[in-house]
Amino acid sequence: xxxxxxxxxxNFLIKYALIILILLLWVVYGVNSPxxxxxxxxxxxxxxAAPLLIYATGMTYILILGEIDLSIGSIGAVSASxxxxxxxxxDMPLAAAFGxxxxxxxxxxxVNAFLIIKLKINAFMVTLGMQFLxxxxxxxxxxxxxxLTPQKVRDFAKLRLFTLSPLFYIGLLVAIIMMLVxxxxxxxxxxxxxxxxxxxxxxxxxxxxxxxxxxxxxxGGLAGLAGAFQCINVGMxxxxxxxxxxxxxxxxxxxxxxxxxxxxxxxxxxGTLLGVVFYYSIENGLGLMGANVYVxxxxxxxxIFLAMVTDSLKRSIGTSRK
Amino acid sequence: MVxxxxxxxxxxxxxxxxxxxxxxxxxxxxxxxxxVLSVIIPQFLTVGNIFNLLVQASSIGIPAIGLxxxxxxxxxxxSLPTTMAVSAILGCAIMAxxxxxxxxxxxxxxxAMFIGAINGISxxxxxxxxxxxxxxxxxxxxxxxxxxxxxxxxxxxxxxxxSVFAGSIGGVLPISVLVFALVAVVMHILLTKTIFGRQLFxxxxxxxxxxxxxxxxxxxxxxxxxxxxxxxxxxxxLTAARLNSAGPxxxxxxxxxxxxxxxxxxxxxxxxxKGTILGTVFGSxxxxxxxxxxxxxxxxxxxxxxxxxxxxxxxxxxxxxRNRVKGSR
Amino acid sequence: xxxxxxxxxxxxxxxxxxxxxxxxxVSAAEGGETLKIGFSWSHKNDSLFYSFDESLAKxxxxxxxxxxxxxxxxxxxxxxxxxDKQSSDISDLITQDCDVIVAxxxxxxxxxxxxxxxxxxxxxxVLYDRNxxxxxxxxxxxxxxxxxxxxxxxxxxxxxxxLKDDGVEANSIISIxxxxxxxxxxxxxQGFTDAAKEFGLEIKQTVPSDWDAxxxxxxxxxxxxxxxxxxxxxxxxxxxxxxxxxVLEANDAWYPKGEEGxxxxxxxxxxxxxxxxxxxxxxxYSGMYNVDGMAENFASAIYEIIEGTYKGEAELxxxxxxxxxxxxxxxxxxxxxxxxxxx
Numbered sequence: 001x002x003x004x005x006x007x008x009x010x011n012f013l014i015k016y017a018l019i020i021l022i023l024l025l026w027v028v029y030g031v032n033s034p035x036x037x038x039x040x041x042x043x044x045x046x047x048x049a050a051p052l053l054i055y056a057t058g059m060t061y062i063l064i065l066g067e068i069d070l071s072i073g074s075i076g077a078v079s080a081s082x083x084x085x086x087x088x089x090x091d092m093p094l095a096a097a098f099g100x101x102x103x104x105x106x107x108x109x110x111v112n113a114f115l116i117i118k119l120k121i122n123a124f125m126v127t128l129g130m131q132f133l134x135x136x137x138x139x140x141x142x143x144x145x146x147x148l149t150p151q152k153v154r155d156f157a158k159l160r161l162f163t164l165s166p167l168f169y170i171g172l173l174v175a176i177i178m179m180l181v182x183x184x185x186x187x188x189x190x191x192x193x194x195x196x197x198x199x200x201x202x203x204x205x206x207x208x209x210x211x212x213x214x215x216x217x218x219x220g221g222l223a224g225l226a227g228a229f230q231c232i233n234v235g236m237x238x239x240x241x242x243x244x245x246x247x248x249x250x251x252x253x254x255x256x257x258x259x260x261x262x263x264x265x266x267x268x269x270x271g272t273l274l275g276v277v278f279y280y281s282i283e284n285g286l287g288l289m290g291a292n293v294y295v296x297x298x299x300x301x302x303x304i305f306l307a308m309v310t311d312s313l314k315r316s317i318g319t320s321r322k
Numbered sequence: 323m324v325x326x327x328x329x330x331x332x333x334x335x336x337x338x339x340x341x342x343x344x345x346x347x348x349x350x351x352x353x354x355x356x357x358v359l360s361v362i363i364p365q366f367l368t369v370g371n372i373f374n375l376l377v378q379a380s381s382i383g384i385p386a387i388g389l390x391x392x393x394x395x396x397x398x399x400x401s402l403p404t405t406m407a408v409s410a411i412l413g414c415a416i417m418a419x420x421x422x423x424x425x426x427x428x429x430x431x432x433x434a435m436f437i438g439a440i441n442g443i444s445x446x447x448x449x450x451x452x453x454x455x456x457x458x459x460x461x462x463x464x465x466x467x468x469x470x471x472x473x474x475x476x477x478x479x480x481x482x483x484x485s486v487f488a489g490s491i492g493g494v495l496p497i498s499v500l501v502f503a504l505v506a507v508v509m510h511i512l513l514t515k516t517i518f519g520r521q522l523f524x525x526x527x528x529x530x531x532x533x534x535x536x537x538x539x540x541x542x543x544x545x546x547x548x549x550x551x552x553x554x555x556x557x558x559x560l561t562a563a564r565l566n567s568a569g570p571x572x573x574x575x576x577x578x579x580x581x582x583x584x585x586x587x588x589x590x591x592x593x594x595x596k597g598t599i600l601g602t603v604f605g606s607x608x609x610x611x612x613x614x615x616x617x618x619x620x621x622x623x624x625x626x627x628x629x630x631x632x633x634x635x636x637x638x639x640x641x642x643x644r645n646r647v648k649g650s651r
Numbered sequence: 652x653x654x655x656x657x658x659x660x661x662x663x664x665x666x667x668x669x670x671x672x673x674x675x676x677v678s679a680a681e682g683g684e685t686l687k688i689g690f691s692w693s694h695k696n697d698s699l700f701y702s703f704d705e706s707l708a709k710x711x712x713x714x715x716x717x718x719x720x721x722x723x724x725x726x727x728x729x730x731x732x733x734x735d736k737q738s739s740d741i742s743d744l745i746t747q748d749c750d751v752i753v754a755x756x757x758x759x760x761x762x763x764x765x766x767x768x769x770x771x772x773x774x775x776x777v778l779y780d781r782n783x784x785x786x787x788x789x790x791x792x793x794x795x796x797x798x799x800x801x802x803x804x805x806x807x808x809x810x811x812x813x814l815k816d817d818g819v820e821a822n823s824i825i826s827i828x829x830x831x832x833x834x835x836x837x838x839x840x841q842g843f844t845d846a847a848k849e850f851g852l853e854i855k856q857t858v859p860s861d862w863d864a865x866x867x868x869x870x871x872x873x874x875x876x877x878x879x880x881x882x883x884x885x886x887x888x889x890x891x892x893x894x895x896x897x898v899l900e901a902n903d904a905w906y907p908k909g910e911e912g913x914x915x916x917x918x919x920x921x922x923x924x925x926x927x928x929x930x931x932x933x934x935x936y937s938g939m940y941n942v943d944g945m946a947e948n949f950a951s952a953i954y955e956i957i958e959g960t961y962k963g964e965a966e967l968x969x970x971x972x973x974x975x976x977x978x979x980x981x982x983x984x985x986x987x988x989x990x991x992x993x994x
C-alpha cells in the first residue's frame with residue numbers, strides 16, 4: 001500500500017474489471033455491427049435468454065447455499081415433455097399445462113432435496129445421477145419422438161404487450177420476484193445467513209436443512225418452467241437436446257454474475273441477470289457480425305476464460321471471503 | 323468459507339483405513355457382480371469380453387486417476403476428455419506428417435501437458451474457479467479440434483503406432499489395460515507413499531492450515547492439474563492407437579460424466595480430502611461394466627440412462643451408510 | 652492383506668472365466684436358423700433412426716424365409732456420439748457372435764478400426780448411411796446409403812432452379828448448418844454452396860447450430876437481424892425449421908408460399924416436421940431420405956454378403972428424394988409414417 005492515489009485507481013480497475021471486459025466486448029461488437037446496440041436486438045436477446053435466466057435464478061439460491069444442482073436441464077426436459085403432452089394428448093389449456101410443468105419440476109426438486117437433505121447423499125452425485133435418470137425418463141415419456149408445439153403455444157408466444165413478448169416479461173418477473181424473496185423475506189434472510197456461515201446460522205436458530213430443502217424444491221420448479229420456455233422458443237420438444245448442458249451454462253452465468261461456488265455470495269439482480277445477458281451477448285455479437293462458424297466456440301471459451309480472470313483478480317483484492 | 327466436510331486428519335492414514343474397509347467391500351461386490359452376470363449373460367465372462375470391458379474401463383479410468391488427484395482439493399477438471407481429443411488430433415497430425423511414432427507420442431503428451439499447465443496456473447496462481455475455467459478451456463479445445471479437422475479425423479498414422487499402443491501382449495492382454503494397470507500402480511505410489519501425496523491430502527483437507535505448515539499449496543495445486551493433463555495425454559495416445567485416427571469425436575464433453583462418476587463411486591468426495599487410486603480403478607470398471615452389460619443384454623438405451631442414474635445414487639447412498647456405521651462423517 | 656484378497660480375486664475370476672467360457676460355447680450351439688444382425692448406432696434419438704430401424708426390420712422379416720432363415724434377431728447398441736464408445740460397442744457385438752454387423756458410423760475415419768476388428772473376427776461389416784473416409788482402410792464389405800453431399804446438392808439445385816423460374820431474386824442467403832465436427836453436416840453445407848454457385852449465388856452467412864435447436868435459434872436471430880432483407884434460408888435438417896419460424900414470426904416474415912413476404916426454405920432429411928411445414932406451404936424443398944430404397948438395397952445384398960458370395964457393388968447408393976411442396980401428397984415419404992406423433 002504505497003501511493004494511496006495509485007492504489008485507488010488500480011483497485012477500481014480490478015474491482016470493475018469484469019464490467020470493463022463486458023463493455024470492451026460490446027464495443028467491439030457494436031463497432032462491427034450496427035445491429036448490436038439496438039432495442040430490437042436487446043428484446044430478442046432477453047426472450048432467447050429467458051429460459052437460462054430462469055434456470056440460473058434457481059441455481060443462484062443453490063450456489064449461495066454452497067450446494068450444486070446438476071439436474072436442472074433434465075428436470076426441464078421431463079417437465080417440458082409432460083407440459084407438451086398434456087396439450088397434445090389431453091388437450092389441456094395452456095395455463096394448466098404450465099402448472100403441470102412447474103409441478104413436475106417441484107416434484108423432481110423434492111426428490112433431489114429428499115436424497116440430499118434427508119438421506120445426506122452429496123448434492124453433486126445425487127443431481128448428476130438424477131440428470132441421467134430424468135433424461136431417460138424424458139425419452140420414455142415421449143417415446144423418443146420430437147413433438148411440435150401446438151398452435152395455442154405459438155399463439156401465446158406471438159402475443160405482444162407494448163411490443164414485448166410474454167417470455168420477456170415472465171423471465172424478468174421471475175428474476176425480480178426471486179430477488180425480492182431473497183432480499184426481503186425471512187426465507188431469503190435464512191438463505192443469506194446459511195450461505196455466509198452455516199454454523200452461525202444454526203446458532204441463531206435457522207433450520208439449515210429446511211432452508212436447503214426448500215431451495216432444491218424451488219430450483220426444480222423453476223427448472224420445470226424454464227424447460228417449457230425452451231420448448232416455446234425453439235418450437236418443438238427435442239428429447240435429446242432440451243436442457244442438455246443447461247446446468248453448466250447456468251452455473252457459468254451465476255459465477256459471471258458474481259455468485260461464488262463456495263457459497264455465501266451472490267445476487268440475482270443485478271448479478272445473475274448480468275451474467276445471463278453477458279453470456280448470450282457473446283454469441284449474439286458473433287452472429288450479427290457473420291463470424292466464421294469455427295470461431296464461435298473459440299471466442300466463447302476465451303471470453304469466459306478472461307471473465308474468470310477478472311473474477312479472480314477481484315476476489316484477490318480485499319475481499320471478506322477466501 | 324467452506325470447512326471440509328470430511329473430518330479426516332492425517333489424510334494418508336485415513337486413506338489406508340479406507341483402503342482396508344471400503345475398497346475391499348467394493349472389490350468383493352464387483353466380483354460377486356461378475357459371477358452373477360456370467361450366469362445371466364452367456365458371453366459375459368469370455369476372455370474377449372472381459373478385456374473389451376477393461377479397455378473401456380481404461381479409457382474412463384486413466385483420466386479418472388488424474389481427476390482423483392484434483393478432486394482431493396475439491397477441484398474439478400471438465401476439460402479432460404476434450405484435452406485428450408485435441409492433443410491426440412494435433413499430435414497425430416504431426417505424427418502423420420513426419421511418420422515418426424516417437425515424435426507423435428511426444429507431441430500428444432506435450433500438448434496435453436501444456437493444456438494441463440494452463441489449467442494449473444489458472445487455478446493455483448490466478449485462483450480462478452476450477453469448474454468454469456476448465457469448462458472454458460474445454461470449449462476452446464472443442465473449437466480448435468473442430469477447426470483443425472473440419473469433419474475429417476486425422477489419419478495416415480504410421481503402422482508402428484497402432485501395433486505398439488493398440489496391440490496386445492501374447493495376443494491376449496491389450497496394451498491399454500497394461501498401461502492402465504501401470505499408471506494405477508505408479509499413481510498410487512505417488513499418492514500414498516510420497517511427500518507430495520501427503521501434502522496433497524493436507525491441502526485438500528484444509529488449505530490454510532497446510533500453508534501454515536509450510537506446504538507450497540500453489541505448487542501442489544498446479545501439479546495436480548498438470549497431472550490431469552498428462553493422464554489425458556496418455557489416454558489420447560491409447561485411444562488414437564485403438565481407433566487408428568484422431569478426431570473430436572473421440573472425446574466429447576459428455577464423456578466427463580463417466581470420469582467423475584468413476585472417481586466418486588471409488589470413494590473420492592467432491593468436497594475434497596478423500597480419494598484413492600484403487601477406488602477410482604474400481605469405479606471405472608463399474609462404469610464400463612454398466613455399459614457393457616446394457617449392450618450385451620440388448621437393453622433399450624433410454625433404460626440405460628435410468629439405470630445409470632439409479633446405480634450412481636444407490637452407490638453413493640451405500641457410501642453414506644457405510645460412513646455412518648463407521649461413525650466418521 | 653491387500654495381496655491376499657487380490658489373490659482371492661484372481662482365483663475366483665479365473666475359475667469363473669473358465670466356467671463362463673464353457674457356458675458361452677454351449678449356448679452358441681443352440682437355435683435353428685436365426686439370422687443375428689448387430690447394429691451399432693451413433694445415436695438413436697429421432698424418428699429418422701426409428702424409420703431406418705423399422706424399415707430394415709420389416710424388409711428382413713419379409714425376405715429371410717426365402718434365404719433359409721426362420722427369424723431375424725437384432726441386437727442394437729447405441730454409442731451416444733462417441734467414437735471410442737462405438738468402437739467398444741462393436742466389440743460387444745462381435746462378442747455376441749453376430750452373423751453380420753451393421754454400423755451407423757459416427758466418425759468416418761475411426762470406424763475403419765472397427766472394420767479391421769470385424770475382418771479379424773471373420774464377421775461381415777456393413778456401413779449404413781455414413782461411408783468411410785476415402786483413404787481409410789480396410790473398406791467395409793458393403794455400404795448402403797445416401798450421399799449427403801448429393802442430398803444437399805441435388806435438392807439445392809432444384810430449389811435454386813425454382814427460384815430462377817419464378818423470377819425470385821435471392822437476397823442474403825442464410826444457411827444454418829449442423830455441427831462443425833460432423834462431416835455429414837459439412838457435406839451438406841458444401842452441397843448447398845456448390846448448388847448456389849451454379850446459379851451465380853453465394854451463401855451470405857452460415858450459422859453453426861451444433862445440431863442444437865437453441866443454438867440455431869440464437870444464431871439465426873442474430874443472422875436475420877444483421878440481414879433483414881434475407882428471403883432464402885437453407886437448413887441442415889428439418890428440426891431447425893421451428894426455430895426459423897420463431898425468428899421469422901417475431902420479425903413478421905413468416906408467410907406461406909403465394910403470400911407476399913414468403914421466405915424460401917430448403918431443408919434436408921424428411922422428418923414429419925418437415926413434411927408438415929411443406930404441406931402448410933412454409934417450406935419449399937427438401938432432400939429427403941429414401942428410407943425404403945435403402946432398406947431394399949440392404950436386403951438385396953446382405954444374404955450373399957453373409958455367405959461370402961456377393962458379387963455386386965460394394966457401395967449401394969440410393970438417390971435422395973428431392974421433394975417439392977407440390978409433390979408432397981403424391982409421394983411415399985418415410986416421414987409420413989410418423990405423422991400422427993407430430994402435430
